Amino acid sequence: MQPSAKYLYYPGCSLKGTGIAYEESLLTTFRLLEMPVKELPDWNCCGATTYMSISEESATLLAARNLALARQTGSKDLLAPCNACYLTLRKSQEMVAHYPQIARQTEQFLEQAGLPRLDSVRVRHPLEVLYNDVGLQRLRELTVRRLQGVRMASYYGCQAVRPYGEVDDPHDPTRMDEILKAVGVEVVEYSLKTKCCGGPLTGTIHDAGVRLNYILLKEAVRRGAQAIVTICPLCQFNLDAYQAEIRKQTGEPIDMPILYLTQVVGWALGGEFRELGLHRAISGRKLVEQWFTAKKEAETYV
Amino acid sequence: MERQIRYQREADLEWAHEFTKHPNCERLLSCIQCGTCSGTCPLSIYMDLTPRQVMALVREGFREDVLRSKTIWLCASCYSCSVECPQNIRITDIMYRLKREAIQSNLYPKRFPVPVLAQEFCELVRRRGRNSEFWVVLRMALRSNPLVLLNMARTGWDLWRTGRLSLRMERIQRVNELQYLPTASKEVD
Ligand code: SF4
Ligand code: SF4
Numbered sequence: 001m002q003p004s005a006k007y008l009y010y011p012g013c014s015l016k017g018t019g020i021a022y023e024e025s026l027l028t029t030f031r032l033l034e035m036p037v038k039e040l041p042d043w044n045c046c047g048a049t050t051y052m053s054i055s056e057e058s059a060t061l062l063a064a065r066n067l068a069l070a071r072q073t074g075s076k077d078l079l080a081p082c083n084a085c086y087l088t089l090r091k092s093q094e095m096v097a098h099y100p101q102i103a104r105q106t107e108q109f110l111e112q113a114g115l116p117r118l119d120s121v122r123v124r125h126p127l128e129v130l131y132n133d134v135g136l137q138r139l140r141e142l143t144v145r146r147l148q149g150v151r152m153a154s155y156y157g158c159q160a161v162r163p164y165g166e167v168d169d170p171h172d173p174t175r176m177d178e179i180l181k182a183v184g185v186e187v188v189e190y191s192l193k194t195k196c197c198g199g200p201l202t203g204t205i206h207d208a209g210v211r212l213n214y215i216l217l218k219e220a221v222r223r224g225a226q227a228i229v230t231i232c233p234l235c236q237f238n239l240d241a242y243q244a245e246i247r248k249q250t251g252e253p254i255d256m257p258i259l260y261l262t263q264v265v266g267w268a269l270g271g272e273f274r275e276l277g278l279h280r281a282i283s284g285r286k287l288v289e290q291w292f293t294a295k296k297e298a299e300t301y302v
Numbered sequence: 303m304e305r306q307i308r309y310q311r312e313a314d315l316e317w318a319h320e321f322t323k324h325p326n327c328e329r330l331l332s333c334i335q336c337g338t339c340s341g342t343c344p345l346s347i348y349m350d351l352t353p354r355q356v357m358a359l360v361r362e363g364f365r366e367d368v369l370r371s372k373t374i375w376l377c378a379s380c381y382s383c384s385v386e387c388p389q390n391i392r393i394t395d396i397m398y399r400l401k402r403e404a405i406q407s408n409l410y411p412k413r414f415p416v417p418v419l420a421q422e423f424c425e426l427v428r429r430r431g432r433n434s435e436f437w438v439v440l441r442m443a444l445r446s447n448p449l450v451l452l453n454m455a456r457t458g459w460d461l462w463r464t465g466r467l468s469l470r471m472e473r474i475q476r477v478n479e480l481q482y483l484p485t486a487s488k489e490v491d
Contacts, residue, residue, distance in 0.1 A: 013432060013433040013434070013435060013472070014435070016468065016472070017434075017435045017436075017466065017467070017468045018435060018461060018466045018467070019466075020465065020466055021466070042474050042475050042476055043474070044427070044431040044432060044474050044480070045427045045431065045432045045433045047424075047427065048423075048433075049378070049379040050419065050420045050423045050424065051420075051423070051424055051427065052379075052398045052401075053398055053401035053402060053405070053417075053420045054402065054405065054420055054421065054424040055402065055424070055484065056325070056398070056399075056402065057483075057484045058424075058428070058483045058484055061483055061484075062427070062480075062483070065479065065480075095325065098325070099325050102325065109482050109483070112482040113479035113480075113482050114479070115479070158378075158379075158380035158381055158382070159379070159380070159381065162380070162381035162382065162384070162385050163381045163384050163385050163392075163394070165385075170385045171385070194382075195344060196344045196345075196378050196380035196382065198344075198345075198378055199378040199379065199380070200378070200416075200419065201345075201376070201378055201416075203415075203419070203439055203442070204415035204416045204419055204442070205348070205375075205376065205415065205416065206450065206453065208345060208348045208376065212344055212345075241457050241460060241461070242457070244456065244460075245456070279464070280464040280465060280466055281464070282460045282461075282464055
């Protein structure tokens with residue numbers, strides 16, 4: 001562990017928009033961990049799951065520009081908190097490594113654009129950085145307060161763990177549970193933790209997307225969870241934003257906070273309500289307020 | 303009634319053969335039709351062809367049937383099928399390739415929101431370097447089905463009051479660097 005290691009940060013579009021609470025809590029958490037994070041200058045959109053459906057070439061090159069910009073700053077680690085950004089950047093690297101023709105195209109593009117050649121930038125997901133670079137032991141030590149009697153389900157979504165499996169095991173990931181336990185959170189078994197939330201489908205084929213979210217929420221309730229913890233802005237958005245609609249459609253009283261891992265960890269490390277973006281919850285607002293604005297004395301470890 | 307039987311003479315084996323030469327599509331022919339992909343796919347109940355059927359139809363060269371299907375647009379790129387396939391076939395990437403070809407050949411379902419969204423999104427990113435969530439969704443809705451805007455109003459309001467809706471049009475500084483991306487006509491390779 002190097003506490004002074006400089007992490008570059010690739011926000012992607014969501015963390016500046018609907019997922020702004022993820023950015024706020026990420027920056028706060030890493031500040032509390034004394035691991036400075038710097039935003040990648042002039043980053044462009046990663047292309048998400050969409051650009052690949054229009055052009056494989058351009059999708060790869062868009063991601064490559066970001067990697068080249070990262071290379072330019074001299075940093076080795078590029079944090080990509082959004083699952084789609086993470087995968088897109090990783091995938092671009094993989095395409096370049098496997099297909100000489102794509103590598104040539106990429107080189108040519110970077111040269112024309114006046115950018116440096118690709119080099120060994122490591123694309124990292126915050127979950128895996130918290131687990132590997134910080135470690136459970138240090139998280140345990142730095143924890144200053146904990147939630148009493150709140151049970152949470154960890155939810156990974158798809159693209160952090162699949163297909164590469166570098167953030168966690170693609171079939172049975174456990175690192176998020178371990179991190180949550182380390183900062184004093186009670187976790188429940190949750191078998192749907194890598195089931196897809198529908199991604200952008202809630203905006204396009206709405207019914208199909210909302211149904212997937214209903215299944216995820218319902219199962220979390222059935223497992224006794226009072227909140228779901230996510231590591232992807234789109235998962236958070238999908239699960240958070242449509243609960244009113246789900247209540248109306250199904251008549252079930254689901255009103256569950258959907259939190260970012262960095263909000264929960266950041267709070268345990270001493271972060272404050274607003275700087276962790278906790279005021280931006282749509283569902284389960286009362287619970288969020290109740291849990292995270294409790295008096296400090298009561299929360300501190302004895 | 304829709305005809306169910308496919309005839310061999312309608313198949314284009316040349317196309318199928320070419321298909322497997324593309325990046326990440328090489329292993330298509332090793333499919334053993336076990337159906338694991340369809341079993342694991344969270345969207346298969348909404349699909350007109352299951353992922354397993356898509357693999358079989360591509361392999362046999364039923365080009366149009368596959369390219370016209372809704373299935374490829376329902377695929378959310380969750381990679382479940384890809385990590386579960388016992389033959390290591392990169393099904394998600396094959397779906398991507400089919401999406402590109404469907405747009406290129408103009409065989410995608412018009413006004414179906416997914417390809418419309420994809421086009422709007424890519425155009426915005428090409429021109430400005432960044433996506434602006436609000437504007438992309440708005441343009442997609444206007445082009446496919448403006449009625450959905452009514453349903454979106456509530457979500458929009460929730461996002462607005464929690465400070466999560468940005469109306470800003472994002473743009474990168476060195477947008478000129480993007481002119482070296484392959485041009486739109488070559489775009490769909
Ligand atoms: S899981 Fe793989 S081998 Fe099995 S049907 Fe699907 S593509 Fe074929
Ligand atoms: S990647 Fe697409 S086809 Fe495969 S399981 Fe996910 S949604 Fe289904």
